[in-house]
Amino acid sequence: MASSASAAALLPLPSPSCSSSEDSDDGKHLPSPPAPEANTPPTQQQKRRRLERDYNVAMKALALAGDLDEVVAVFAELKRTAADGGDGGAPPNVLCYNTLVNALAEAGREGEALKAFDEMLASGVAPNASSQNILIKMHARRSEFDLAWELIHKSGVEPDVGTYSTLIAGLCRAGKIVEAWGVLDWMLEKNCRPMVQTYTPIVQAYCRDGRIVEAKLLMAEMERLGCLPNVVTYNVLIRALCDDDKFDEVEQVLMESSTKDWKPSTVTYNIYMNGLCKKGKAKEALELLDVMLGEGLEPTAYTWSILLNCLCHSSRLLDAIYLLERSTELKWYAGVVAYNTVMSSLCEMGKWRGIMKLLTDMIKKGIEPNTRTFNILIRSLCVGGKSSLAKSLIHSQGFAANVVTYNILLHWFYYHGKLTEANRLISVMEEKNIAPDEVTYTIIIDGLCRERKFDAATACFLKSLTSGLSMDVLTVLLNRLVYADKIWEINRIFDGKDFVPDHHVFDLTIRTFCRAGYCHYRTFYKLNLILDAMLKRK
DNA sequence: TTAGGGTTAG
Numbered sequence A: 001m002a003s004s005a006s007a008a009a010l011l012p013l014p015s016p017s018c019s020s021s022e023d024s025d026d027g028k029h030l031p032s033p034p035a036p037e038a039n040t041p042p043t044q045q046q047k048r049r050r051l052e053r054d055y056n057v058a059m060k061a062l063a064l065a066g067d068l069d070e071v072v073a074v075f076a077e078l079k080r081t082a083a084d085g086g087d088g089g090a091p092p093n094v095l096c097y098n099t100l101v102n103a104l105a106e107a108g109r110e111g112e113a114l115k116a117f118d119e120m121l122a123s124g125v126a127p128n129a130s131s132q133n134i135l136i137k138m139h140a141r142r143s144e145f146d147l148a149w150e151l152i153h154k155s156g157v158e159p160d161v162g163t164y165s166t167l168i169a170g171l172c173r174a175g176k177i178v179e180a181w182g183v184l185d186w187m188l189e190k191n192c193r194p195m196v197q198t199y200t201p202i203v204q205a206y207c208r209d210g211r212i213v214e215a216k217l218l219m220a221e222m223e224r225l226g227c228l229p230n231v232v233t234y235n236v237l238i239r240a241l242c243d244d245d246k247f248d249e250v251e252q253v254l255m256e257s258s259t260k261d262w263k264p265s266t267v268t269y270n271i272y273m274n275g276l277c278k279k280g281k282a283k284e285a286l287e288l289l290d291v292m293l294g295e296g297l298e299p300t301a302y303t304w305s306i307l308l309n310c311l312c313h314s315s316r317l318l319d320a321i322y323l324l325e326r327s328t329e330l331k332w333y334a335g336v337v338a339y340n341t342v343m344s345s346l347c348e349m350g351k352w353r354g355i356m357k358l359l360t361d362m363i364k365k366g367i368e369p370n371t372r373t374f375n376i377l378i379r380s381l382c383v384g385g386k387s388s389l390a391k392s393l394i395h396s397q398g399f400a401a402n403v404v405t406y407n408i409l410l411h412w413f414y415y416h417g418k419l420t421e422a423n424r425l426i427s428v429m430e431e432k433n434i435a436p437d438e439v440t441y442t443i444i445i446d447g448l449c450r451e452r453k454f455d456a457a458t459a460c461f462l463k464s465l466t467s468g469l470s471m472d473v474l475t476v477l478l479n480r481l482v483y484a485d486k487i488w489e490i491n492r493i494f495d496g497k498d499f500v501p502d503h504h505v506f507d508l509t510i511r512t513f514c515r516a517g518y519c520h521y522r523t524f525y526k527l528n529l530i531l532d533a534m535l536k537r538k
Numbered sequence B: 001t002t003a004g005g006g007t008t009a010g
Helices: A002-009 A044-064 A068-084 A094-106 A110-122 A129-141 A145-154 A161-173 A177-189 A196-208 A212-224 A231-243 A247-258 A266-278 A282-294 A301-313 A317-325 A336-348 A352-364 A371-383 A387-393 A403-415 A419-431 A438-450 A454-467 A471-483 A487-493 A503-515 A524-537
Strands: none
Touching: A044 A068, A044 A094, A068 A094, A094 A110, A094 A129, A110 A129, A129 A145, A129 A161, A145 A161, A161 A177, A161 A196, A177 A196, A196 A212, A196 A231, A212 A231, A231 A247, A231 A266, A247 A266, A266 A282, A266 A301, A282 A301, A301 A317, A301 A336, A317 A336, A317 A352, A336 A352, A336 A371, A352 A371, A371 A387, A371 A403, A387 A403, A403 A419, A403 A438, A419 A438, A438 A454, A438 A471, A454 A471, A454 A487, A471 A487, A471 A503, A487 A524, A503 A524
16 A cells, blocks of 8 residues: 555654653743752742742642633642731742733733733732733633723733734734734834734734735744744744645745745744645645655654545544544554544444444553543444334443434434334433434434424424524524425415524525525415514514 | 744545
8 A cells, every 4th residue: 555655654663651741841841859958048039939839830740730710729739828927927929920811811811821820910919911911812802802902901910022013913813904904003103113923913814814925925024123933933824825726826935935934943934734625635645754854853743643634534434443543653642533534534434343343442552432532432333224223223232322423313203214112212312311403403304304294393393492593403404494385384384473583583484495496476475474474473 | 921934534
């Protein structure tokens, strides 16, 4: 199999070491051992500083690992320890507060972030520029630029290059390039010198808009000003060039890197490979793996994930399985998501035996399958004509069936006209307290209509309204009823007390009738009848 | 503190 050449070339790599293979350099920020002081014992203040530093390092590591609750707990412990420390119960310093507020804000827990910030102010801890920048980033992400401005003007903290850069990045993300330029002018007026982090978001905003020429002009301007674009800026440009199918230009940009004083990184190659994969150039993407290895760059979990997806989407399942099987040798700790990706592709091709084999392999490796894994297996068994096996699986121990599991089976039953089986399954869902979702209702309603049980389908829709109106569900029902000329049932939809149609519903109804040919003068009265019923509800 | 990869089921 020629296509495995690149992966095979990796086999002689040294066996995995115990160290982390992550591409970040976070490992370098581990707490340094306390510096041996001169013979004098540390003062109370020194002890305090060390305590805060250690707690701060721990909180940052926990935040990085996504364990936010633990960050909050560690901060609470710091407060308690500090209060008992015999130095008057001083609150944690601004750096610790910043770490807490940032972790909360990054995790989308904005309310708590603001509360922590207020608590800091109430404790008499003065915010610094970073505290302000953290909140500005939070506001900018929610497009609350008025709040960001207010903070800058009222906080009394002098904005720094980070403040302006954060604001520019937020504005650019919201597509407000003109306003971002305004902030840039403002900082120049204030004699604050922009950094590469200030310009790069603007380059990115141009790239996102497909304005590559302007992005390149700005990069040239950066060079002229002595603020050289770095690997991140070039990565942004390369991504845009890939999206635009300009792979020759990518090659040129890479070739010029040595003279332009920047060095492509693993991220650069990840972006390039992903770009090639998205355009169906799996072969070229795999060849890049050898190029990056040749440059001494180690592939990361991202790299493998990109290549795996690439192989799956280009129907090179054998190569994908090959990659999975050798993942440990490649120093890649493929997890359940990687297995699910490959299994999902096998499912599309109806290869349930292959899925079974991968399931065995992953369990042997100690990788625990999740509900998605089982759902993929169940669907593949249905597709492969083994529905009784699929059915028995949902009752097996160690498998938490969810609404998706039931939807897969319901779809299969309705599709094959097995209404009794479908009804039985709906009862099981009720017994097990698994709430139907939009997809469930769509499947049931479509299935019933196909069997010409329009009355039952309408009743099911009215029941679905208890959990809110879904336009998708209504579209399916309305379409079926209109084409079957079931005017009485349509009238029933708009008869219920809970359903007040809005303009989207009117729009959908009129469009559906017209598409089905009811806008002819002889049949138009039917649509009129329904519109009258709808207007009565309004 | 300030910028850059991808993400699996109906």
